[in-house]
Amino acid sequence: DAGVTxxxxxxxKTRGQQVTLRCSPKSGHDTVSWYQQALGQGPQFxxxxxxxxxxxxxxxxxxxxxxxxxxxxxxxNVNALLLGDSALYLxxxxxxxxxxGEQYFGPGTRLTVT
Amino acid sequence: ILNVEQSPQSLHVQEGDSxxxxxxxxxxxxxxxxxxxxxxxxxxxALFVMTLNGDEKKKGRISATLNTKEGYSYLYIKxxxxxxxxxxxxxxxxxxxxxxxxxxxxxxxxP
Numbered sequence: 001d002a003g004v005t006x007x008x009x010x011x012x013k014t015r016g017q018q019v020t021l022r023c024s025p026k027s028g029h030d031t032v033s034w035y036q037q038a039l040g041q042g043p044q045f046x047x048x049x050x051x052x053x054x055x056x057x058x059x060x061x062x063x064x065x066x067x068x069x070x071x072x073x074x075x076x077n078v079n080a081l082l083l084g085d086s087a088l089y090l091x092x093x094x095x096x097x098x099x100x101g102e103q104y105f106g107p108g109t110r111l112t113v114t
Numbered sequence: 115i116l117n118v119e120q121s122p123q124s125l126h127v128q129e130g131d132s133x134x135x136x137x138x139x140x141x142x143x144x145x146x147x148x149x150x151x152x153x154x155x156x157x158x159x160a161l162f163v164m165t166l167n168g169d170e171k172k173k174g175r176i177s178a179t180l181n182t183k184e185g186y187s188y189l190y191i192k193x194x195x196x197x198x199x200x201x202x203x204x205x206x207x208x209x210x211x212x213x214x215x216x217x218x219x220x221x222x223x224x225p
Contacts, residue, residue, distance in 0.1 A: 004157070033213070035215075040217070041217050042118075042120075042203055042205075042215035042216050042217040042218055043158075043203075043215045044215070045212060045213060045214070045215070048212075056210070056211070056212050058212075090157075090158070097211040098211065100145075100146045100148075100163045100165055100207065101145075101146060101148070101163070101207050101211060101213060102148065102160045102163045103148070103150075103158075103160065103205075103213065104160070105157035105158045105159070106157060107156075107157050108157065
């Protein structure tokens, strides 16, 4: 039973560039959430996708966008990268919204913006 | 703005000792409280999902309690072992199904 997978593992980008991160959910899960974790902080919720739509969004600018595909996999796109976007980006999958929402996390993508 | 606070921020405990730490969350719009364990170089792993006031859950030497009326949860570890070293995160799931995270308690077990 495949768990949550993310790619790439590490990424280095320059300010102003754009980046796409990818996530495949755990088998049987159809809801994908994205989080940003800066050093020393808990994960900050970016957004959640269910049925190929963004269902909820945290306090992140429009530079952060996403997509969910029919196979439930998801992408996180960040435009016009800033130094402050350097962080660990976690993807988590879960069963549909409405339940207790236990999250299953991927290994994360470490993004460094220089 | 909803805040989830965890204390202490970090904790050093002697192997064999028991310990506990706290998660404080808003007492309104409660849906569930999650505890996760995050070991270095691994993904966060769910420990408990608690939904009812007065809930107490146990997994081996780790247990958690929940008080939704006053907005706190305690995580207890009995007889700490080196493999318990990790960051323990709590997260509050509100009635809009949004998960709000604490910053974590970093636990270091000294052999």
